[in-house]
Amino acid sequence: MGIDRRKFLTIAGLTAASVIGRKALGDSLSVAPESNLLPEENRLIGHRWAMVVDLRKCKEQHNCTKCIDACNAVHNIPQFDNPKDEVKWIWKEHFKEAFPNQEKEYILEGLLETPITVMCNHCDNPPCVRVCPTQATWKREDGIVMMDMHRCIGCRYCVAACPYGSRSFNWRDPRPFIKEINKDYPTRTRGVVEKCNFCAERLARGQMPACVEACEEKALIFGDLEDPDSEVRALLRENFAIRRKPNLGTNPEVYYIV
Amino acid sequence: MLEKALVGDKKYWTWVGFLLVVIGIGFIAYLRQLANGLTVTGLSRDVTWGFYIAQFTFLVGVAASAVMVVLPYYLHNYKAFGKLTILGEFVAISSVIMCMLFIFVDMGQPFRIMNVILHPTPNSLMFWDMFVLSGYLVLNVLISRITLDSERKGIAPPGWIKPIILLSIPWAISIHTVTAFLYSGLAARAFWMTAVLAPRFLASAFASGPALLILIVFVIRKYTRFDPGKEPVQKLAEIVTYAMAFNIFLILMEVFTVLYSSIPEHIEHFQFLFLGLHGNNTLVPWMWTSVILAILALILLINPKTRRNESVLGVACVAVFASIWIDKGLGMVVTGFTPSPLGAVTKYWPTWNELLIAIGVYAIGFLMVTVFYKITLSLRGEISAPAKIEEKARVGSTV
Ligand code: SF4
Ligand code: SF4
Numbered sequence: 001m002g003i004d005r006r007k008f009l010t011i012a013g014l015t016a017a018s019v020i021g022r023k024a025l026g027d028s029l030s031v032a033p034e035s036n037l038l039p040e041e042n043r044l045i046g047h048r049w050a051m052v053v054d055l056r057k058c059k060e061q062h063n064c065t066k067c068i069d070a071c072n073a074v075h076n077i078p079q080f081d082n083p084k085d086e087v088k089w090i091w092k093e094h095f096k097e098a099f100p101n102q103e104k105e106y107i108l109e110g111l112l113e114t115p116i117t118v119m120c121n122h123c124d125n126p127p128c129v130r131v132c133p134t135q136a137t138w139k140r141e142d143g144i145v146m147m148d149m150h151r152c153i154g155c156r157y158c159v160a161a162c163p164y165g166s167r168s169f170n171w172r173d174p175r176p177f178i179k180e181i182n183k184d185y186p187t188r189t190r191g192v193v194e195k196c197n198f199c200a201e202r203l204a205r206g207q208m209p210a211c212v213e214a215c216e217e218k219a220l221i222f223g224d225l226e227d228p229d230s231e232v233r234a235l236l237r238e239n240f241a242i243r244r245k246p247n248l249g250t251n252p253e254v255y256y257i258v
Numbered sequence: 259m260l261e262k263a264l265v266g267d268k269k270y271w272t273w274v275g276f277l278l279v280v281i282g283i284g285f286i287a288y289l290r291q292l293a294n295g296l297t298v299t300g301l302s303r304d305v306t307w308g309f310y311i312a313q314f315t316f317l318v319g320v321a322a323s324a325v326m327v328v329l330p331y332y333l334h335n336y337k338a339f340g341k342l343t344i345l346g347e348f349v350a351i352s353s354v355i356m357c358m359l360f361i362f363v364d365m366g367q368p369f370r371i372m373n374v375i376l377h378p379t380p381n382s383l384m385f386w387d388m389f390v391l392s393g394y395l396v397l398n399v400l401i402s403r404i405t406l407d408s409e410r411k412g413i414a415p416p417g418w419i420k421p422i423i424l425l426s427i428p429w430a431i432s433i434h435t436v437t438a439f440l441y442s443g444l445a446a447r448a449f450w451m452t453a454v455l456a457p458r459f460l461a462s463a464f465a466s467g468p469a470l471l472i473l474i475v476f477v478i479r480k481y482t483r484f485d486p487g488k489e490p491v492q493k494l495a496e497i498v499t500y501a502m503a504f505n506i507f508l509i510l511m512e513v514f515t516v517l518y519s520s521i522p523e524h525i526e527h528f529q530f531l532f533l534g535l536h537g538n539n540t541l542v543p544w545m546w547t548s549v550i551l552a553i554l555a556l557i558l559l560i561n562p563k564t565r566r567n568e569s570v571l572g573v574a575c576v577a578v579f580a581s582i583w584i585d586k587g588l589g590m591v592v593t594g595f596t597p598s599p600l601g602a603v604t605k606y607w608p609t610w611n612e613l614l615i616a617i618g619v620y621a622i623g624f625l626m627v628t629v630f631y632k633i634t635l636s637l638r639g640e641i642s643a644p645a646k647i648e649e650k651a652r653v654g655s656t657v
Pocket of ligand 2: 131132133134135136137151152153154155156157158159192193
């Protein structure tokens with residue numbers, strides 16, 4: 001009798017769980033039909049995604065913020081009045097802050113005033129992944145360093161480990177500070193870390209990253225480093241490019257043409 | 259055994275009541291942080307760890323320092339520490355629990371704490387820190403429980419506890435070493451990336467922990483009949499002296515390497531600490547106070563005449579403890595973030611809310627130490643004959 005009852009409860013429990021599970025899945029599917037759970041036919045596949053920033057073009061457009069605006073809009077990035085709470089995925093830095101160990105004074109005259117577009121470098125040897133105690137930060141096979149906001153405990157060890165200041169913590173609830181919510185991308189909660197994800201969700205739908213698409217000057221170029229015919233490879237072949245803090249061995253995959 | 263904590267005089271209850279009030283205030287402050295997020299702290303995008311993590315780091319040292327009484331007693335058979343070992347272990351237990359609480363109040367998503375266990379990540383030093391800290395807690399709870407129990411029964415502790423006690427010695431070293439690795443393994447933060455960080459941590463721990471123990475002995479000697487005698491206090495004072503001297507030596511090593519090599523990335527942090535950087539000199543007065551206290555303490559401790567004078571020794575111990583607390587509990591963590599890897603110099607100072615939570619955690623630690631000591635001392639009162647009668651008479655009269 002006891003066994004029967006237990007069996008009954010187990011079956012009942014499993015049934016309930018599967019109903020709830022299917023419902024949750026169904027809901028998420030109806031919200032985002034092109035959810036990246038489903039292999040999309042036209043999705044972009046890369047073996048080592050990378051970004052090239054052509055600073056010569058940025059130099060011409062000093063006050064341009066199109067890439068930043070596009071990213072902010074697409075990813076529901078909150079705008080706080082207090083810089084202490086700031087969340088940034090892509091932003092501009094002074095040359096000497098972005099490249100602190102670079103020889104500057106006379107060699108790079110002219111570049112020193114150029115605002116440098118910076119973001120997560122999706123390092124090949126990312127210290128942020130190494131330190132994360134919950135695997136909430138991990139590296140995909142195509143090199144994109146991803147964040148699982150549901151896994152993150154908000155210890156901020158990854159923030160301490162990133163040598164590029166690429167990570168932001170949600171000090172307060174970001175939702176009331178999002179100007180216009182984009183329903184295709186989740187908003188975040190308080191207490192987790194976030195950063196640029198190379199628009200993994202757009203690649204899955206066959207689209208280029210939002211910043212790349214928004215840049216009319218074509219100063220941002222995205223592509224597969226392992227494909228010798230890709231645009232990024234062609235650019236790196238023909239131009240002199242530098243990376244941020246190469247001495248740390250993190251192997252950043254964002255290149256700057258100077 | 260716990261019932262021993264429930265009988266006490268007025269002084270005892272006033273102290274316990276005071277601690278409970280402080281804990282209550284801290285708890286309310288924590289609820290406020292839970293409701294609003296860590297934005298109620300002084301932390302920011304550039305300085306992401308602050309007062310909480312600094313207290314954690316400092317207290318790991320206090321916890322580890324129990325080894326300074328356990329080791330001479332068990333390894334070198336130094337009998338004079340007999341009465342002190344258990345007190346050292348209780349300080350260790352309370353400190354480890356405070357460490358865990360400080361980590362907990364610093365988390366953005368505290369209710370996900372189990373993720374660290376559900377998704378064990380051996381490549382993260384935070385995983386190892388959690389492992390060694392909880393292991394150390396278990397070891398000390400077990401050891402103090404067993405030894406206290408045998409003491410109560412008036413028998414020798416069981417033989418199997420000896421290897422566990424011996425294990426607790428390297429384990430104590432490991433908790434502070436792994437905590438240092440948490441910092442010194444980060445290429446992004448030049449200030450922490452130094453191989454002497456772990457030895458420095460240990461040296462400062464072996465100075466501040468025993469200094470605290472001396473002060474505790476002075477306090478309980480005043481309020482109870484407990485007295486370990488002059489000899490162990492003097493022995494502890496010697497330990498504090500050597501550890502403090504070595505600690506200062508290691509800091510000077512660091513200063514030399516940084517200043518003489520003069521790599522800007524490394525120098526800037528020291529500038530921030532001792533001179534101020536880009537108008538941010540929040541820590542400058544504190545750090546100089548720490549330096550002066552350290553020198554004063556060293557003078558008082560090295561000179562045998564002053565060291566043997568117990569009231570001067572008390573001053574020296576306060577100086578050691580305060581100096582190291584400033585160095586680790588204020589300077590160490592924030593300076594790693596100032597300037598940030600992008601050169602940003604952001605002011606950080608704990609907010610009231612943050613301080614109240616931290617004080618609340620400390621009050622929990624003090625409460626634990628008080629209760630543990632109360633139990634131990636009452637038990638000991640029962641063991642020694644004249645005290646036994648007195649204690650019985652007192653308990654009898656209150657019933
Ligand atoms: S730039 Fe920072 S956040 Fe991005 S992968 Fe590298 S270490 Fe991680
Ligand atoms: S804050 Fe989140 S992502 Fe960063 S290390 Fe901690 S758990 Fe990992």
